[in-house]
Amino acid sequence: MVIVVVLSLIFLLVLGVPVAFSLALSALAGIIYVGGFESSIAISDIVWGTVSEFVLVAIPLFVLMSEIINTSGVGKDLFRSVDKWIGRMPGGIAMSAIVAGAIFGAVSGTAIGVAAVIGAVAIPEMLKRHYSNEVSAGTVAASSGLGMIIPPSLPLIMYGVVTETSIAKLFSGAIIPGIVIMLVMCAYVFSISLIGAHKDRGYQTYKPKREKDDLSFVGSLLLAGPVVLLIFVVIGSIYNGIATPTEAAAIGVVGSLLIALSKRKLTLKNLTQAFVKSTKISCMLLTILACAMVFSYALSNAQVPQKIAEYVISAELNKWTFFFIVMVMLFFMGMLLDAISLVIIAVPIVFPTMMLYGFDPVWLGVVMMVNMCFAVITPPVGLCLYVVRDSVIGLKLHxxxxxxLPFIGLYVISIVILSVFPGLVST
Structure with a gap:
């Protein structure tokens, strides 16, 4: 059955069949192979049981919040505000892109959303200030992964649903690691700009004289204030137990509507576009999740997770050796699958064994999200690479x-930091 399921999945993916339908069809082949056509009746119960969970209401709400925020031009305001404060430091404009990406990630929930919005604003400005194409595009593409770590992260929600881990605890645990990774990236940019390595890497030590900007420091706070306040309200309500993630998502939608209204961007056309786009994205995510749960059921029938656990235990591998193997496996799988598909396919297979080793599910979820950042910036499927390339005319994929490349090393360092200091993942 395993051979039937795996080969079917690989064959369908190679043909270009969408991930959701590839998962469903390969799982169906495996289920019928074992129990005949009558056993396929279980699929309807699995699909309904998956998509009818109340916690999943948070997904379309967070997506809608992100789309409404996008229409209000917040990305440009965030970048201008952050640049006002740190733009004159060594490597300041690159650090501004990283910090703005982290903040926008707290309302986007996806790496692609951060790459699209921040890339369109930050990259032209970096090029204007004589940063190289590689540095300008690479900084934005790599830091967009913060959108999958800092709550509300859609892949983190998927992880919580698949593993039955508290989404509120996952959100709380991911805040500090997200900030730490942002600081690691900023420290790298600051250091190589300060010591002069920028001459070979495309960074500028100090920002050249620019056009007069009438934005004051107080004005920059007012510009970014509404979005920052919205983030604190949404994440703070979850962290303090005032609201569930679903309720916090609803609060976020109301807040995003008020921000768009205050910026006079809440037109009927923009609102309709936000609803249509969020509906498409939500349907896509829920379809993938439902089909992945069917796939997980097929693997469970074949006792794949149990067999892996038995093999690992019999091999007497050290827990960190197995952890390293899983991290490497996820890295290479991320070259072929997007982050959400990777979570849904790989996590049900390795999660039971990781629990036998005594890993904390919340800590493991956050570390896996850091690993998923590789999936969005490694070819050939790294979606953020293509989004950033298309954000500015003339950029090449290479x-x-x-x-x-330097930021891949920084993500590895971040995983090591979280492994050495697991207390950073606070729940």
Whole structure:
């Protein structure tokens, strides 16, 4: 059955069949192979049981919040505000892109959303200030992964549903690691700009004289204030137990509507576009999740997770050796699958064994999200690479890839930091 399921999945993916339908069809082949056509009746119960969970209401709400925020031009305001405060430091404009990406990630929930919005604003400004194409594109593409770590992260919600881990605890645990990774990236940019390595890497030590900007420091706070306040309200209500993630998502939608209204961007056309786009994205995510749960059921029938656990235990591998193997496996799988598909396919297989080793599910979820950042910036499927490339005319894919290489090392360092100091994942 395992051979039937795996080969079917690989064959369908190679043909270009969407991930959701590839998962469903390969799982169906395996289920019928074992129990005949009558056993396929279980699929309807699995699908309904998956998509009818109340916690999943948070997904379309967070997506809608992100789309409404996008229409209000917050990305540009965030970047201008952050640049006002740190833009004159060594490597300041690149650090501004990283910090703005982290903040926008707290309302986007996806790496692609951060790459699209921040890339369109930050990359032209970096090029204007004589940063190289590689550095400009690579910095934005790599830091967009913060959108999958900092809550409300859609892949983190998927992880919580698949593993039955508290989404509120996952959100709380991911805040500090997200900030730490942001600081690691900023420290790298600051250091190589300060010591002069920028001459070979495309960074500028100090920002050249620019056009007069009438934005004051107080004005910059007012510009970014509404979004920052919305983030504190949404994440703070979850962290303090005032609201569930679903309720906090609803609060976020109301807040995003008020921000768009205050910026006079809440037109009927923009609102309709936000509803249509969020509906498409939500349907896509829920379809993938439902089909992945059917796939997980097929693997459970074949006792794949149990067999892996038995093999690992019999091999007497050290827990960190197995952890390293899983991290490497996820890295290479991320070259072929997007982050959400990777979570849904790989996590049900390795999660039971990781629990036998005594890993904390919340800590493991956050570390896996850091690993998923590789999936969005490694070719050939790294979606953020293509989003960033298309954000500015003239950028080449190889330039974006080359610019992300140092940040891959920074993500590895971040995983090591979280492994050495697991207390950073506070629940």
């Amino acid at each position: 330039q974006v890839v080359r610019g992300t």
